Amino acid sequence: MSAPREPGVPEGAATAPLDAGLRRVHEAALRVLADVGCVVADPEAAALFAAHGAAVDGRRVRFGEELVARALETAPAGYTVAGRRTELDLRVGRGAPTVLGAASGPALVLDGTEQRHGTLDDLRTAIALAHLSPNIAVHGFSVEPTDVPEERRAAVGAHAHLVGSDKGFRPNVSTLAELRVATDVCEIVYGAGWHERPRLWTIINSTSPLTVSAEAGQVLLRLARLGQPICFAVCAMGGTTAPLTPAGLLTVQHAEVLCGLVLTQLARPGCPFLYGGTSSLASMHTGALMMGAPEYWTLMEATVRLGHALGVPVRAGGSLTDAHVPDAQAGIESALALKTVLDLDVDFVLHAAGILSSFNCYSPLKFVIDDEVVSSLRAARRGLVVDEETLALDVIAAVGPGGSTLGHAHTRRHARETMRATLMNRAPFRAWRALGGRDLAAAAAARVDELLQVYTPPDDLDAATRRQLDAYCLG
Numbered sequence: 130m131s132a133p134r135e136p137g138v139p140e141g142a143a144t145a146p147l148d149a150g151l152r153r154v155h156e157a158a159l160r161v162l163a164d165v166g167c168v169v170a171d172p173e174a175a176a177l178f179a180a181h182g183a184a185v186d187g188r189r190v191r192f193g194e195e196l197v198a199r200a201l202e203t204a205p206a207g208y209t210v211a212g213r214r215t216e217l218d219l220r221v222g223r224g225a226p227t228v229l230g231a232a233s234g235p236a237l238v239l240d241g242t243e244q245r246h247g248t249l250d251d252l253r254t255a256i257a258l259a260h261l262s263p264n265i266a267v268h269g270f271s272v273e274p275t276d277v278p279e280e281r282r283a284a285v286g287a288h289a290h291l292v293g294s295d296k297g298f299r300p301n302v303s304t305l306a307e308l309r310v311a312t313d314v315c316e317i318v319y320g321a322g323w324h325e326r327p328r329l330w331t332i333i334n335s336t337s338p339l340t341v342s343a344e345a346g347q348v349l350l351r352l353a354r355l356g357q358p359i360c361f362a363v364c365a366m367g368g369t370t371a372p373l374t375p376a377g378l379l380t381v382q383h384a385e386v387l388c389g390l391v392l393t394q395l396a397r398p399g400c401p402f403l404y405g406g407t408s409s410l411a412s413m414h415t416g417a418l419m420m421g422a423p424e425y426w427t428l429m430e431a432t433v434r435l436g437h438a439l440g441v442p443v444r445a446g447g448s449l450t451d452a453h454v455p456d457a458q459a460g461i462e463s464a465l466a467l468k469t470v471l472d473l474d475v476d477f478v479l480h481a482a483g484i485l486s487s488f489n490c491y492s493p494l495k496f497v498i499d500d501e502v503v504s505s506l507r508a509a510r511r512g513l514v515v516d517e518e519t520l521a522l523d524v525i526a527a528v529g530p531g532g533s534t535l536g537h538a539h540t541r542r543h544a545r546e547t548m549r550a551t552l553m554n555r556a557p558f559r560a561w562r563a564l565g566g567r568d569l570a571a572a573a574a575a576r577v578d579e580l581l582q583v584y585t586p587p588d589d590l591d592a593a594t595r596r597q598l599d600a601y602c603l604g
Contacts (some may be wrong), residue, residue: 134267147438148545154376155438158383159194166191167339167388169345175397181209190388199238200394204441206362210358211326211587213295213318219266221358221403221476228476229503230267231259232483232491233332236275239485239492242454247272247491253289255483256579257584258496260294264503267330269299273490282308288602291318291597295587299330299479303345308348310356317597318590324355327401331357332479335385337365337408341392349389353396360444360477361389362405366418369411375424379431383406390441403477404436404443420487421451421462426469446470447480448499451487455495455570459485463495464502471506486507490563494573497580501552552576 147155169175169190179185183192207222219228237244238251255271270286277285283301287310290298298309311331315323333349336342341349353359363382365371371381386404393400409425411418421426429446436443448463470478480488481503483496513519524539534540552572554561567575590598 139256147434150376151434151438154379154383154431155435157376157380158387159197159382161339161384163191163193163387165339167385169346169388170343171339171341171350174341174346174350174392177350177392179590181395183512191466192391195396197390200387201439201441203398204390204402205399206440207442208327208358210297210330210401211328212297217295217297219297221401223437223442223474223476225476227263227471227474227478228266228297228328229481230269230297230477230479231255231262231265232271232480232496233269233272233299234301234501235271235484235486235489235491236273237486237489237490238272239454241492244453244486244490246275248276249274249285249289251491252286253293254493254581255491255496256290256293257581257586258483258493258500259289260296260586261580261584262496262500264500264507265296265482267297267299267477268294269330270301271496280306283307284314284602284604287311287314288598291598292590293586295589296492297330299332300333302333302348302352302529304344304552305347305351308351313601314598317601318594321369323558327356327358329355329357330360332362332405333365333389333510334372335361336391337363337370337385338381339385341385346392349392350396353393355398356397356400358401358403359389359393360403360405361393362444363402363406363408364418364442365407367410367424369416371408373413375410375428375431378408378410379428379435382432383435384404386436390439402441402570403440403444404439405431406432406436407445407447407449408432417451417488420449421458423468425449426465429466429469430473433470433475437473442476444477444479445475446478447484448479448482448502449484449487453486453490453499454486455492455573458540459495460498460502460569461529463499464506467499467502468506471510492568493577497573497576498552498569504549540570 166189170187170188173511175185178190183190210219212218238247251272252274265457286298302308302311333345363385365381367373367378371378393402407418423578432445433443446466449466450462452459483491483501485492521539528534
């Protein structure tokens with residue numbers, strides 16, 4: 130079996146060769162697809178596989194390397210997702226800046242030191258913080274508003290996002306009913322031809338091990354046929370829904386993503402695709418998913434390398450932690466997880482800010498801390514600027530041995546570059562104590578309050594669109 134992307138690399142794709150170990154993972158995943166197969170529970174999706182040569186036995190679908198190769202021939206190496214305005218368009222793919230998304234999906238919110246169910250007000254707070262962030266470009270259901278009846282939640286949540294921010298919106302689309310809301314509001318905001326460009330950010334999850342549920346298959350087919358980006362994401366748990374060994378876990382994850390890739394390209398050749406992996410190990414003490422374990426960072430590196438070797442954009446990583454409060458553990462685990470994928474030039478990161486307790490809890494305090502970490506990592510990645518101005522040889526000569534540059538014009542010219550606002554304490558101990566001696570959590574709480582006081586929602590929706598949106602979503 131060949132390695133990924135040998136023949137058939139799309140024009141413009143930048144691929145990276147796999148080492149021997151990951152090459153074996155890829156080949157093992159192909160064997161799993163051919164010999165074990167995946168359950169594809171939606172009859173229409175299973176029939177589509179059968180029509181293109183896959184072996185289908187009931188709901189079990191088996192296919193070989195040929196279908197994978199054909200899918201890789203048509204899957205684009207990059208694409209642009211349209212924003213509400215042209216300047217908000219986002220490029221996805223190698224060479225483009227990493228697109229960062231806010232925390233997504235938790236039903237719980239950290240309130241002080243206690244976790245409680247999220248509300249619509251909590252969701253609006255999350256939207257405001259994401260809107261003000263200099264780093265977050267895509268937001269969507271950072272909190273599940275459990276005080277809204279479930280049958281109205283998708284519409285009410287969509288309304289909160291679309292009137293609360295003009296950034297990229299990623300709605301929940303786990304059911305056909307949720308997908309209908311998402312497409313309806315897109316038509317209201319962007320018109321009947323909204324789907325003529327990639328526009329709708331979504332995540333479609335497999336069910337490990339080796340299953341594409343009926344609803345996931347139905348949603349995928351409809352989105353793909355509309356030409357909308359498909360992020361097919363796997364969160365297998367080593368030791369429960371996949372082998373405990375990282376190589377075995379990666380094999381299951383890779384096989385499931387390849388199944389999603391093939392189905393997407395069968396539904397619509399050329400449909401934008403995101404290779405998504407957030408798998409990790411389960412604790413053998415509790416059975417809980419461990420998102421802060423060191424093995425997770427290794428798995429994320431392998432995920433990015435596998436997806437990029439295929440020549441498609443990759444979603445991986447996030448500011449993830451198993452900590453339950455924004456403490457030192459949360460900071461260490463989140464920063465290391467995010468740095469791992471940013472250093473590999475991952476294309477899209479969900480949960481880039483605000484998530485605690487693995488995937489289960491949202492915290493506004495952690496959001497602003499994570500946002501600062503992202504800013505710091507991006508600043509560090511810019512590297513040195515070396516030219517006549519920055520070398521400052523004239524300054525060095527003018528000051529000479531034993532002098533000071535503090536009052537020099539060169540220092541004044543560049544002072545603002547190092548004076549950015551920060552949550553981090555930079556004051557000496559006595560000055561810090563005199564200012565109240567706040568720890569990072571207290572500083573973050575104050576920052577949240579400051580941001581919410583200055584937040585103003587966008588007003589770019591015209592009056593007719595706003596009336597239609599209000600009537601549809603709030604009815």
